Amino acid sequence: NAGVTQTPKFRVLKTGQSMTLLCAQDMNHEYMYWYRQDPGMGLRLIHYSVGEGTTAKGEVPDGYNVSRLKKQNFLLGLESAAPSQTSVYFCASSHRPWERDNEQFFGPGTRLTVL
Amino acid sequence: AQSVTQLDSQVPVFEEAPVELRCNYSSSVSVYLFWYVQYPNQGLQLLLKYLSGSTLVKGINGFEAEFNKSQTSFHLRKPSVHISDTAEYFCAVREGTGGGNKLTFGTGTQLKVEL
Numbered sequence: 001n002a003g004v005t006q007t008p009k010f011r012v013l014k015t016g017q018s019m020t021l022l023c024a025q026d027m028n029h030e031y032m033y034w035y036r037q038d039p040g041m042g043l044r045l046i047h048y049s050v051g052e053g054t055t056a057k058g059e060v061p062d063g064y065n066v067s068r069l070k071k072q073n074f075l076l077g078l079e080s081a082a083p084s085q086t087s088v089y090f091c092a093s094s095h096r097p098w099e100r101d102n103e104q105f106f107g108p109g110t111r112l113t114v115l
Numbered sequence: 116a117q118s119v120t121q122l123d124s125q126v127p128v129f130e131e132a133p134v135e136l137r138c139n140y141s142s143s144v145s146v147y148l149f150w151y152v153q154y155p156n157q158g159l160q161l162l163l164k165y166l167s168g169s170t171l172v173k174g175i176n177g178f179e180a181e182f183n184k185s186q187t188s189f190h191l192r193k194p195s196v197h198i199s200d201t202a203e204y205f206c207a208v209r210e211g212t213g214g215g216n217k218l219t220f221g222t223g224t225q226l227k228v229e230l
Contacts, residue, residue, distance in 0.1 A: 004158075031216050033217075040124070040222055040223075041222060042119075042205060042220040042221055042222040042223050043159075043205065043218075043220040044220075045217060045218070048217065050216075058217070090158060090159070092159075094216055096216070097209070097216035102216060103149065103161050103164055104161075104216070104218060105161075106151075106158035106159040106160070107158050108157060108158045109156075109157075109158055
């Protein structure tokens with residue numbers, strides 16, 4: 001099993017450009033998450049999904065959109081990138097919270113720089 | 116709303132010495148607690164978790180943590196650290212089994228093990 005994978009690993013954008021980050025998991029998890037990690041701030045939840053076709057806002061959703069068209073994939077989009085979105089982005093997935101072994105599994109991260 | 120405080124942003128320690136990384140949380144409901152480790156340029160990996168039962172939880176790599184409800188703490192300990200334990204450690208809390216299984220993370224503690 002590959003676990004949670006993220007594409008791309010690195011990306012540099014200019015202000016105003018758009019891009020999509022792809023997260024894929026092969027563990028048949030219902031729940032998926034997107035976080036951003038900034039120095040001294042830990043991880044903050046951007047959006048999450050509790051199943052195929054569903055999405056919900058997290059702590060810092062502004063400037064991002066997400067889609068979960070297939071159970072195994074969770075896409076994070078930036079429509080008009082801003083320097084404040086320079087960060088490391090992590091995807092995670094988990095079973096439903098009332099199930100056994102429901103911890104979140106994390107991908108390796110995408111380092112995004114917006115100039 | 117729940118929150119997590121990791122008071123120490125950096126903890127230097129000599130190899131083979133014991134270490135304690137502190138974590139305090141605030142929540143008005145029952146919680147589930149986690150410690151994750153992040154090695155340089157990698158994603159987060161689960162060290163251990165407290166869901167219920169014994170308040171002393173053992174994890175991977177010789178780490179353990181103790182849940183103290185009265186002090187709302189979940190400190191991480193290791194009796195003898197190794198150079199390979201150098202990493203950033205995150206404490207996280209989840210409230211109950213609803214709400215999207217969302218985690219709230221602390222700001223992280225950088226553990227630096229020196230010879």
